[in-house]
Amino acid sequence: MKSPDPARRSETARRAILTAAIDLVGEVGYPKLGIEAIAQAAGVGKQTIYRWWSSKGALLFDAFLTFAGEGEAAALPDTGDLAADLKLVLRATADEFGDPRQDLAMRAMHVEIVNDQALAAEYLERLDGPMRERKAERLRAAVRAGQLAGDVDIEVAVDMIWGPVLNRWLHRTGPLTHEYVDQVVDTALRGLQPR
Known part of the structure; x- marks a missing residue:
């Protein structure tokens, strides 16, 4: 046996x-x-x-990463249409934030990250840092393709595109709809395109 x-x-x-x-x-x-x-x-x-796990927050963060598929996310789509690619990604983000099963867990995780330096460092290393690099690389590809101005500050551009979505969800300042995220993309890209 x-x-x-x-x-x-x-x-x-x-x-x-x-x-x-x-x-x-x-x-x-x-x-x-x-x-x-x-x-x-x-x-x-x-x-x-x-x-x-060192804390309830660390446990919840690990649960979130496990069920979200840590390490499985590939590069952002690059079909050659930057606006369409960004809208696809932000619509999926809005849908994820709108999932009632995940909403409370993600909100709790964000509170813990704000209040726990060790957890914030882990969040940066395991989730935010790698995701931010994927976002930045998609925008760098758009610069190389002439879809964005060559002098765009990529870090600021990432904040401009993804920041409003997180802010609206986190602070509940309005509905997080596909129409809203489409408008975020359109507004951001108008200001980032080459002149």
């Missing part, structure tokens, strides 16, 4: 914990989300969670 593989057991427990965290934050909200409740829902001991 073959003995159980501890790595497989660990991965099974890890996935159960991450799933429980996402499910519970959607049910009870982040302030009421507790490690004990996550452990109970996942069928593990609290010590297992504390051994693998």
Whole structure:
């Protein structure tokens, strides 16, 4: 008889914990989300969670990355039509932000990132930094293709295009619709195009 593989057991427990965290934050909200409740829902001991994650925020961030497919995102689309490519990406972002299952978890994660320097550094390294580079590379390709002015500050351009979408979602200043993100792209590109 073959003995159980501890790595497989660990991965099974890890996935159960991450799933429980996402499910519970959607049910009870982040302030009421507790490690004990996550452990109970996942069928593990609290010590297992504390051994693998330094905080509730770190656990939720790991859950978010796992279910969002960390490391799986490819380069942004480059069909030759910059506006269409950016609208496609921002519409998908708006849809993701509008998903009720993910909304509370993502909001909670953002609060933790603001308040926890270690988690902010991890967010920059594992998610924001790589995604920002993909966005910047798509804009650099547009500069090379003559679709954007050669002297465009790429870092500022990334902020101009993606910043309003995050801001509207985070602060609930209005509906985050496809029409809105299309307007963001059109407005930003008018100011960034070569003259």
